[in-house]
Amino acid sequence: MAIAPLKSLRHKLTNEPSRWVLVAVVLQTVGTIGLSACTFSSTAQLGGNAPVSQAAIVTLRFSGWQSNPNEGKLLGQLLRDFEAKNPTIKVKYEAINSEYMDVIRTRLIGEVAPDVFYLEAFEAPKLMKSGVLEPLDPYITADFHLEDLQPSLLRAFQLEGKLYGVPKDFSTLALFYNRRSLAAAGISQPPQTWDDLLTVSKRLTIQKPGGSKQYGFGLAPELARQQFMIQAFGGKLVNQYGYAAFATPEGVKGLALVVDQYRRDRSSAQPTDVGATWGSEMLGQGKAAMVIEGPWSIPYFKETFPNLSYGTAEVPAINGKQGTMAFTVAYVMNRQSKHKQAAWTLIRYLTDKQGMKAWAKQGLALPSRRSLLSELGYDRDPLYAPFVKGSAYATIWQAGENLPTIRTNFNNQFVSALLGEQPLPTAMKRAQDTANREIYLAN
Structure with missing residues (x-):
């Protein structure tokens, strides 16, 4: 035994x-x-x-x-x-x-x-x-x-x-924001709701002197940062049996907020879009005015961008609900x-x-x-x-022993939808089906 x-x-x-x-x-x-x-x-x-x-x-x-x-x-x-x-x-x-x-x-x-x-x-x-x-x-x-x-x-x-x-x-996770950028745009406080974040992001997306661009928001297109978005309108990451269940209308509705901001509003960017490796580097370099990151960014800013004037706030509420991730x-x-x-x-x-x-x-x-x-x-x-x-x-950030398989398939298809290679509902259905097939075969 x-x-x-x-x-x-x-x-x-x-x-x-x-x-x-x-x-x-x-x-x-x-x-x-x-x-x-x-x-x-x-x-x-x-x-x-x-x-x-x-x-x-x-x-x-x-x-x-x-x-x-x-x-x-x-x-x-x-x-x-x-x-x-x-x-x-x-x-x-x-x-x-x-x-x-x-x-x-x-x-x-x-x-x-x-x-x-x-x-x-x-x-x-x-x-x-x-x-x-x-x-x-x-x-x-x-x-x-x-x-x-x-x-x-x-x-x-x-x-x-x-x-x-x-x-x-x-x-x-919490919202980091550039105080000087918000002040220059006449914004007195960080957004409290996701609707506010979308509106504020448009105002903060500007062409800066010298030709560089500042996006309103820097996003991380991975499941570890998007699970609470899936849950915002009642969606679930997995079902009671441990299989992927995020491709429902409720789950897709929360994710659509991220995709629409990136594709339709053009007020957000991925780190790779601006030559950065992660969100806090975007904020420190002035390539994004707001990002959602963890407390590890505070010592990073102190050491790497000591002159950055920034603040933090809770992640803006979505559909009247507070949400964030814990690692x-x-x-x-x-x-x-x-x-x-x-x-x-x-x-x-x-x-x-x-x-x-x-x-x-x-x-x-x-x-x-x-x-x-x-x-x-x-x-x-x-x-x-x-x-x-x-x-x-x-x-x-945990959802049973199948989460590594679900994460890999989600990330691949979500980025594809973000880039406009396929509609978001199609991408999520494909990610869910592929993940569940792999889980079934593994068991």
């Missing part, structure tokens, strides 16, 4: 589409997989502590990713602090910045996965169902204060009453870890109040402990407060 979950995962992953054709070859070189990965050992100087026998030291392998150098430095410091307080545990950390989940899945199949690793809510359902994660409930004690963690974030890592991950942080990542434990108690000690350290407080100070994401949102002042900070407010009604 102990190896049945692993066999199940191996069957699922090696029978997915072509991305797993080379898995056998990869397993032969699994020790060197992920060419962009970087590894560091955070062995601490124990100072005046009594010497610890090398035989008593446990070495944990820990994997995640790194969005910027500052994040890596902060995590390194946290791990050094952890080792200083836990001299019998050494942590070997590896940042995998390319094809992260492919690497993790392959290592799980090869039974060489790390003891602890990052897991996005988006990817969690399949791994939880496959049985390769260790349930954490037996390790959690009352003094960990599980009730302080955002309930919606915890639910993203629960299956059949068991908790498989502790969310380390989360991000919602979260948890620390999870490999069920095959040989050092489970030590692995939990690390997870607990990183997610208790003290460890999470040190991590959350960077401002890239929000702490998943509710007490820290207030203690660190995020709920009162003018730039961060809209993200905190959005957490009350945000849709978690």
Whole structure:
């Protein structure tokens, strides 16, 4: 029985589409997989502590990713602090910045996965169902204060009453706007409704001196940013059986707001249209006056565009409803870890109040402990407060184990409709049918 979950995962992953054709070859070189990965050992100087026998030291392998150098430095410091307080545990950390989940899945199949690793809510359902994660409930004690963690974030890592991950942080989406652009157009406040956003975007779309163009709005044409648009008029991303269900009139109605603005009004642009890589770069370069992004943009603007005068606001309401997305990542434990108690000690350290407080100070994401949102002042900070407010009604970026398949098909067809290659209802029907056919065959 102990190896049945692993066999199940191996069957699922090696029978997915072509991305797993080379898995056998990869397993032969699994020790060197992920060419962009970087590894560091955070062995601490124990100072005046009594010497610890090398035989008593446990070495944990820990994997995640790194969005910027500052994040890596902060995590390194946290791990050094952890080792200083836990001299019998050494942590070997590896940042995998390319094809992260492919690497993790392959290592799980090869039974060489790390003891602890990052897991996005988006990817969690399949791994939880496959049985390769260790349930954490037996390790959690009352003094960990599980009730302080955002309930919606915890639910993203629960299956059949068991908790498989502790969310380390989360991000919602909010509206960023260029204060000078709005003021120049005579606009006194950011739009409160989507109808207002469409109207304001037209006024903000201008030809600037020197020939460059500023669009009113910079859009991200991907499902992770459009799910709340599907839901705005009563649409659903998936049905009760986990199959794609977004191509209904209700779902298409919300998406049409995005497509019509881009094609008919010409008041929005994709990053690729203006030579940018993402929305906040568009805003910083003056190529869009408004974008919808996450709190990770705040440190980015401070470092890359320090002279940009901008503000944030909640995502404009659609059809009288507030909506946004929430993204979260948890620390999870490999069920095959040989050092489970030590692995939990690390997870607990990183997610208790003290460890999470040190991590959350960077401002890239929000702490998943509710007490820290207030203690660190995020709920009162003018730039961060809209993200905190959005957490009350945000849709978690998760929709069962078939979401990766649904996302790929949606993104391909939605961009096609955005470019005018086919009508939006046709594109969404094609995306839904293709996704559901692939899901059916995979099961």
